Amino acid sequence: xxxxxxxxxxxxxxxxxxxxxxxxxxxxxxxxxxxxxxxxxxxxxxxxxxxxxxxxxxxxxxxxxxxxxxxxxxxxxxxxxxxxxxxxxxxxxxxxxxxxxxxxxxxxxxxxxxxxxxxxxxxxxxxxxxxxxxxxxxxxxxxxxxxxxxxxxxxxxxxxxxxxxxxxxxxxxxxxxxxxxxxxxxxxxxxxxxxx
Numbered sequence: 001x002x003x004x005x006x007x008x009x010x011x012x013x014x015x016x017x018x019x020x021x022x023x024x025x026x027x028x029x030x031x032x033x034x035x036x037x038x039x040x041x042x043x044x045x046x047x048x049x050x051x052x053x054x055x056x057x058x059x060x061x062x063x064x065x066x067x068x069x070x071x072x073x074x075x076x077x078x079x080x081x082x083x084x085x086x087x088x089x090x091x092x093x094x095x096x097x098x099x100x101x102x103x104x105x106x107x108x109x110x111x112x113x114x115x116x117x118x119x120x121x122x123x124x125x126x127x128x129x130x131x132x133x134x135x136x137x138x139x140x141x142x143x144x145x146x147x148x149x150x151x152x153x154x155x156x157x158x159x160x161x162x163x164x165x166x167x168x169x170x171x172x173x174x175x176x177x178x179x180x181x182x183x184x185x186x187x188x189x190x191x192x193x194x195x196x
Contacts, residue, residue: 030062030089038068039145041083046070049191050091052184059091060184061134063175065192066143072193074176081165085143086175090134100130104174111177112170122167126152129159144168 025032025048035042043066051060068083077084104127108115115123129152134140141153149163150171176193180186 025064027062028059028091030091032062032064032087032089036066036085036143038066038083038085038143039148041068041145043068043083043085044070046072047192047195049188051088051188053182054184057184060095061088061090061092063088063188063192065175070195072195074189074193077176078169078172081146083143083145084168084172085141086172087142088140090136090138090140092134093136095134097131097133100134101127104130106181107174107177108170110179110181111173115170119164119166119170122162122164123170125160126150126162126167126171129154142171144171 025034025045027048028050032045032048035044037043045064046067047065049063051063052058053060064087065077066085066087067077069080071077071080104123108123108127112119112123132154138155140155142150143153144150144165146165149161150168151161152159175185176189180189
């Protein structure tokens with residue numbers, strides 16, 4: 001009897017201490033991890049939202065915001081020199097590279113209109129990465145590491161690292177700035193700021 005009770009207790013303990021994979025967010029069938037690593041830092045998923053386009057509210061991608069020091073203040077998200085990332089997981093069947101590049105250019109011009117020549121050059125470098133069509137299921141990650149820059153990963157491959165906290169701020173302003181251009185981006189911003 002004692003042996004059976006001991007075995008039962010051992011099994012219960014074994015199953016309770018097995019680490020479980022915990023996901024912080026799921027939206028429109030897209031799951032994002034609770035935390036990811038950026039260099040030596042661990043950043044936490046603080047919000048998710050869906051980017052829609054046109055009056056039909058076509059679902060284009062799910063976005064996730066990760067921060068070292070979570071905040072729902074757009075100014076801190078844009079301007080803080082901390083580890084942070086935006087993740088885009090595409091829902092739409094195909095978004096042509098030309099459309100992606102146009103969207104990035106419009107976002108930079110609207111939210112960072114006073115960018116100097118050096119920052120504009122880095123913006124152009126970023127835009128040039130998006131020549132290929134984004135397909136449903138593709139995941140893009142933009143991870144900023146202080147002192148290093150913003151690493152762009154497309155479909156699991158690192159494409160470029162663009163230096164400067166000023167560039168990281170300009171990129172974040174595309175989602176969290178004051179000149180978002182359409183209702184789909186405004187709705188996305190609201191969802192990301194609402195938190196998990």
